[in-house]
Amino acid sequence: MMVEEEEEKQRSSVGRWRWLVDVARWRPSPAEFRAAAALLPPHDRPAIDRFVKEDDRKRALVSRLLQYSLVHHALGIPPHRIRINRTLEGKPYLENKIVAFPSFNFNTSHQGEYVGIASEPLCLVGLDIVSVSKPPGETVLEFIKNFTSYLTDHEWNCIVSSGSHDEMLTEFYRYWCLKEAFVKAIGAGVGFGLQRLEFHHKNWTNISLCIDGEEAKKWRFWLCKIDEMHLASIAKGHPDDAIESLKRTFSDVVIQEEELHTSLEIPEEAFTLWTVEQLIQIVQD
Template sequence: MMEEGEKQSSGGRWRCRWLVDVGRWRPSPAEFQAAAAVLPPHDRPAIHRFVREEDRKRALVSRLLQYSLVHHALGMPFHQIRINRTLEGKPYLQNKNVNLPGFNFNTSHQGEYVGIASEPLCLVGLDIVCISKPQRETALEFINNFTSYLTDHEWNCIVTADSHDGMLTEFYRYWCLKEAFVKATGAGVGFGLQRLEFHHINWTNISLCIDGEEARKWMFWLFKIDEMHLASIAKGHPEDAIDSFRRTLSDVVIQEGELHTAIEIPEEAFTLLTVEHLIQLHD
């Protein structure tokens, strides 16, 4: 699932899949401040608004990943990189690049991992979930809280799993895929997840129907990071980006053939990096 260090993918340096295990990063206060100092000054206060140390770590690593990826992909010094967010919370690069008109990226964090994915042409969405067992209710009671976000087909697939653990895993797979899609489009939490219905063959050949109609310009992949964490990648056509996000992309027309090829490129293993790797990229 994961490979140590950096590697080049078939999409070149612009197409990245990076993960950091924040659970293994236990910085001293001085080490934390040193890592935060790598970021531009205007991006540091957002990290310190979190009360819990684990949340501050995730926020810091998420931003380090964004700046490190843009630096790696486009060769920009950290102080020149301008990352902003749409009203819906979708991060985007303000710096325009005519050579990569569709360059976009997406971050996710849950449990022990923070990740980022980027694409030079097609939309990309990343979601990470931690398959945590509910403490005060059964698996079925827990999943029942989310019935309004699931279709009848998905619900039936979940509840017919062979165990409570199986039901939880099935639920999180569907949830992970739905989140990856809405994050790719920039829609965020405002999108009705019950409009999305996923189909699959043993969790390969995953397809999506939106309001009952097959989304032919999208492809999806699921990955097992470890026994407790899953990740999903969604790739699709820029025309499906919501307005606020589409306005952040270049107006340059991309050939349909190029887009189709970019969407269908098979997914490779994530690259597992450390915070030290990210700081070295800055150097």
């Protein structure tokens, strides 16, 4: 029995990755930037060109390099054969059908100095990265009050009673990060009512979610501190909770509940840090 459980755990781990890139460390010349962008399929390039600021263009490019390099690394699909598209709501998905991983999915996020990606072979996965900062000219309370309609009374009370203004700001971003990760995992768009989501925790461990007052028992959450200014969260859950446009991207293969449960319960590990040069090398292979 122990051997069978270990084999099931190993199957659930294949295709499961957490990668992170510090884009501030990449300072390409215009020619190097164009060469990196040229590695992407033509339909992906307008999403980079639409940005005016250099930092935004870098994050958009690295986000797509992460997607192609991870799929190639995780599934062995030659880069030129990888077909990545997006749902109407904006979640990227793999058009290539992988029989062994019928609900393989991934999610990217970028803010501040970091771009990240998370993938899962069976569970839905959502990733969100936040930079703990506020716009100049506003106090912390003024800034947080802009988001009160997205928070429950319980969450708001936890934020304002958390301590100093810096602690309140960090507490707000923890809740915000988790809400965004869940919405991204199910493939929902900006219209999803974040106030329907209420998070509970014990010192930001054993994090649980209630949706419209009901506990979401088939979901697991993880929150980590990347550095002094950045947080990341992972949401993992049941594929049945995906919105319809995302469900249609999955193969019609039945997933065993025991295997899905094993996948949900795998402990989270730290992100693997990559450089842009390493991603370029993977995509060029």
